[in-house]
């Protein structure tokens with residue numbers, strides 16, 4: 469196999485993957501390990517950081533072994549990761565103080581409510597582009613410092629390091645030599661000012677986090693050091709890092725202002741590029757760093773839905789309605805056309821634009837002839853309705869800035885192989901939905917960044933040229949039917965949203 473290769477490590481919520489890409493952007497070899505989900509209490513979600521580290525080594529070694537490519541033939545590694553998930557370790561030994569607290573974990577809801585009640589929201593939003601929500605890393609980090617015996621004491625002596633998963637893996641891969649992260653991950657901590665691109669002392673004081681635990685924040689493409697030679701047989705350069713949703717936007721070549729993508733994995737995340745200045749959302753979206761190169765950030769508006777593919781998983785594993793997710797397509801096609809079942813998958817509350825942590829899921833509109841097919845169809849539809857919620861909010865924010873509303877949507881992630889779901893999505897949004905040939909866009913983004921950092925690619929234009937369309941889904945539903953179904957969804961959501 470000739471040419472240079474790029475190795476993407478994609479550490480996601482449910483699995484750890486390594487994909488070896490050719491420099492033309494084609495995926496060549498892939499290895500994956502499922503990740504154990506740990507639920508110690510209601511609303512708590514943890515991962516074992518040691519399991520993540522072991523899986524990372526295994527999948528990277530597996531793809532190298534399967535490809536016959538030696539470490540010396542890999543031009544660079546790119547890391548992309550589930551964002552916000554929080555690790556704290558001892559600098560001297562590398563020992564983790566606690567399981568990683570996962571982005572979905574709600575244990576710091578009370579802390580967040582207290583910070584909101586104290587009137588911190590406007591300041592936090594202006595600096596970070598985020599809302600005060602347990603979703604982000606800052607309060608999770610403070611929780612570990614407060615609940616692990618001696619942690620505050622060790623931190624005061626400079627012995628602890630904090631990192632999101634990228635940072636933790638970087639530390640381990642470089643043998644404890646590099647404690648760094650990239651601007652997209654830093655932007656999800658509640659501790660980083662996206663305007664100044666620096667950690668912010670006011671935010672650190674507010675959340676009670678000491679500055680000496682924080683990693684250095686670097687550009688997404690650049691020098692993150694080299695792997696310990698013993699790990700893969702020779703040192704490999706690490707030249708790219710980005711949070712997984714930003715990485716997917718890169719893999720989808722969303723570099724121009726207005727370009728937009730939705731990634732359908734466990735959750736769904738829609739990011740629209742807003743150019744070189746952050747937009748303050750008036751519709752409860754997040755404003756976040758899309759990419760930083762040569763010290764210059766570009767920004768995105770983001771809408772986050774916590775449950776997308778996870779709802780399909782629940783039908784499969786919780787209700788045992790079918791054996792494989794792929795069966796949902798035929799089931800949805802077979803559903804009675806006149807069924808008016810609505811499913812609201814608010815298992816962990818509702819994310820954007822509702823941000824209602826207390827909402828819970830519901831299936832509404834059941835009749836005696838409702839069967840598995842109708843419930844499956846309602847679940848796939850719910851994912852499209854939720855996307856429409858986000859696209860409307862994004863469109864409103866853009867329109868208020870005098871910018872055009874989204875005219876099409878690029879999609880990726882595990883769910884987008886489902887043609888029925890993609891057609892319904894186009895029908896509900898009323899704009900075309902574009903599925904690329906490579907749907908592993910998250911890993912592709914990390915490989916792109918590594919290639920940029922290693923000098924294989926000159927600019928993002930090189931990346932944009934490799935994006936190729938697989939299929940475009942045009943909206944076919946009539947306007948009255950679309951309006952009718954949308955109204956039904958809104959009524960269903962109103963039933964599950966708790967009002968203070």
Ligand SMILES: Nc1ncnc2c1ncn2[C@@H]1O[C@H](COP(=O)(O)OP(=O)(O)O)[C@@H](O)[C@H]1O
Pocket residue numbers: 480481482483732733734735776777778779780781793794795796797881882883884885886889
């Ligand atoms: N054909 C399908 N139809 C609907 N959902 C699917 C299909 N195939 C996979 N999924 C869903 O996609 C998700 C997997 O996507 P993936 O991108 O691998 O997730 P993540 O990166 O969050 O781990 C699972 O939740 C699964 O239920």
Ligand SMILES: O=P(O)(O)OC[C@H](O)CO
Pocket residue numbers: 479480481482549550551552571711712713733734735
């Ligand atoms: O690992 P994923 O694909 O579920 O993505 C998780 C997000 O980064 C959370 O913000």
